[in-house]
Amino acid sequence: MAQPVDKIHTATSWLGIRANICLISGLLLLMPTVVTGKQSTETLRQTVLKFLQVQTEKRAEQDIEISVGRIDRRLKLATCQESPMAFLAAGAKLQGKLTVGLRCTGPKPWTVYVPAHIKIFANVIAAAQPLLRGSEISATDVIFVRQELSQLRSGYFIKIESVIGKILTQNLSAGHAITPKRVKAAFLVRRGEKVTIEVSIGTLKVRGKGEALKDAARGELVSVRNSQSKRIIQGVVTKPGTVNIQM
Template identity: 35%
Template sequence: MKTLSTAVAALLLASGAQAADMMDPAKLRQTVDQFLQVQSAGLPGKVTVTVGNVDQRMKLANCPAPEAFLMPGTKPWGKTTVGVRCTAPSPWTVYVPANVSVLGNYIAAAAPVPQGQPIVESQLATMQGDLTTLPASIATDKAQVLGRTSNIAISAGLPLRLDSLRKQSVVQTGQLVRLVSNGPGFKVSAEAKAGANAAEGQVVQVRTTGGQNISGIARAGGLVEVAF
């Protein structure tokens, strides 16, 4: 009986020692969670990190300092995969699924937005949702879209994407504009004709009355600024 008890105790001790030499899956998940919390700290909204399960069948050597990383081309946004590597005492690398949700405000159409017409505030509504599930380049502030025009017609309820909007032209093709340039001790002003449509801040080419082609920055009021 004593021999049997001794054998069982020895078996339990060996099993415990073996478990102590194995990497705890909970520590792996904690490493991933802490890594994603840091990586997503600057995202615009309330961030929630969910770490997926680790395969319990994996027998990884215990690692005193596991290092988490994102694979090239991935970011802490929506469904992602985080790698965890160990360099010593036994090198290994595993990949753990995770999800980063970002609850924040976005701008949607409160009423139909016709194509090509300036967007006004009555057509907009501020909504809240998981930004990671919405289209890329989503508008998050009304100031980003007011006064712009849409390349497509937008139905009520749909989010507004910045890549489908454009600023209103402040300079029109063929328009007579005032070419201006300021510098230390001088100011130049001349008349020219715009060669294309341009929004505020865009580069536009103009042609002077003397036939010279010059590029400048379009400004409201039919002005084009040139730096010499």
């Protein structure tokens, strides 16, 4: 008579175990899924590229090239549940070489820095042929060349009229950009030319004639021989053919 009792007890135990298994399975389904695995480095590079494209979209009229460096594949970054947040360091310039940070704030947070390069190109004024220091630039001396602006730290010109008549302060090879540091203002007074001498005494101005003894641009000091007295005096070039002397 004891055997039926044992069978009933055993059956009841199995029913309890199965119920517990079902309960545990149900609870596991209700728990949030934790994504594991390795973050794709190519996905991170694309995130950086899109971030920089958005940051530079206000420069749509400019010729811009963006390149993103490679990320070390040996990095073991956990897959981010949400898109990593891209950011720039304070004061970072959107030109030349820079670094973009990517931050994941998921269950397994991480931060990684990705190198990038933003190249901004423009057609700038350059020497059409070798030009010598001291020569005056004419329209036939210049051409347009496409150059990356981050390489022209001392500036550049994009209009031909901005350089015509200016004087080179150094020798320049063909194809090299003409920059503000490589030129100075055009000569307004030429050596040997007749000039007007303006002598300023307070509000009074007395004019005379003289001969310039060297080439000079606006604001430069130049020696002049007075046509009447033959004395050599110095004054400042104020406009074409005019030298001012303050008394």
